[in-house]
Amino acid sequence: MILETSKDILYLVIAFCVLWLTVFLCWMFYYLARLLRNASQIIEEFRVKLQTLNEAVNHVRGRVEQISSLMSLATGGIGGLIKKTISNQAKKMVDRSTGAANKAAKDAVDKAIKSTAKSMKRASKKMKK
Numbered sequence: 001m002i003l004e005t006s007k008d009i010l011y012l013v014i015a016f017c018v019l020w021l022t023v024f025l026c027w028m029f030y031y032l033a034r035l036l037r038n039a040s041q042i043i044e045e046f047r048v049k050l051q052t053l054n055e056a057v058n059h060v061r062g063r064v065e066q067i068s069s070l071m072s073l074a075t076g077g078i079g080g081l082i083k084k085t086i087s088n089q090a091k092k093m094v095d096r097s098t099g100a101a102n103k104a105a106k107d108a109v110d111k112a113i114k115s116t117a118k119s120m121k122r123a124s125k126k127m128k129k
Contacts, residue, residue: 075120079117079121082120083116083117083120086116090109
């Protein structure tokens with residue numbers, strides 16, 4: 001018979017334990033590989049979604065910049081139109097007045113128009129920001 005001494009039984013038990021340890025390690029490495037593969041897939045999906053979000057943010061940023069530039073142009077144009085209208089109306093009123101006061105009034109009106117235009121430019125810059 002094979003089992004003649006206690007040493008033979010010890011060798012049989014050790015062989016059985018090594019076999020089960022090998023099976024356990026193979027099973028563990030298999031599940032570890034599956035876990036790493038799933039983690040890789042999750043990271044790839046996250047990257048795709050992050051890229052999509054980045055493209056959406058860039059698109060919105062571009063639209064906001066376009067609207068901002070249009071608003072800047074519009075406020076600049078409206079400011080110039082108002083300045084010209086006020087200037088024409090003021091000059092008509094000043095032309096109706098008499099000689100010496102006429103020159104002083106024109107200068108005052110021009111000064112007021114310039115200060116109004118400056119304040120409108122500041123306001124449009126604030127709106128642009």
